[in-house]
Amino acid sequence: MTEAASFSTTELLRDGRRVEIRALRPGDREELLAAAGRTSDQSLYRRFFSFRRKFSDEEVASFVNIDFVDEVALLAVTRDGAREVVAGGGRYIVVQPGTAELAFTVVDEFQGLGLASALLRHLTALARAAGLSEFVAEVLPHNSAMLRVLERSGLRMERKRASGVLHITLQIG
Numbered sequence: 001m002t003e004a005a006s007f008s009t010t011e012l013l014r015d016g017r018r019v020e021i022r023a024l025r026p027g028d029r030e031e032l033l034a035a036a037g038r039t040s041d042q043s044l045y046r047r048f049f050s051f052r053r054k055f056s057d058e059e060v061a062s063f064v065n066i067d068f069v070d071e072v073a074l075l076a077v078t079r080d081g082a083r084e085v086v087a088g089g090g091r092y093i094v095v096q097p098g099t100a101e102l103a104f105t106v107v108d109e110f111q112g113l114g115l116a117s118a119l120l121r122h123l124t125a126l127a128r129a130a131g132l133s134e135f136v137a138e139v140l141p142h143n144s145a146m147l148r149v150l151e152r153s154g155l156r157m158e159r160k161r162a163s164g165v166l167h168i169t170l171q172i173g
Helices: 026-037 041-048 057-064 115-129 144-151
Strands: 008-012 018-023 071-080 083-096 099-106 134-139 156-162 165-171
Touching (some): 018 115, 026 057, 026 071, 026 083, 071 115, 099 115, 115 144, 134 144, 144 165
Parallel strands (some): 099 134
Antiparallel strands (some): 008 018, 018 071, 071 083, 083 099, 134 165
16 A cells, blocks of 8 residues: 555645545545535536536546556545535656656635645655655646645646646656
């Protein structure tokens, strides 16, 4: 088992709420779908570059069944009584040796509270431990919140614009 597969830590958000940031588990399927249901069309568009409300069984399976070697996924969860509630998540997928593609989704209620920055910090540490040297990401030019998260990360960032998308490279190693 890799360090990433058992990862868990607690973060304090800007509004004082605590979230657990932990490795995604196959059993998170239903709450992950519920989180998508609590996320605005605009936020889902910024993540998937299309309006998405429904996902096929194969897509959902690919979201939750990961190996924590070539793909690492972290969830940020809060508690509502005894139930965990997904506030957001981030993942990377190795696309070539040393390089992984990075993506995030934060439920609207939790946006602007530092959650994406915390997820990026932990994904970066796990990626470094796995020997990766860079993240790549595609970001819509009007997704200013995500661009700020990446710019403020302290990582060296390069951006190129092509086909209406910003191609971001972050040096992590």
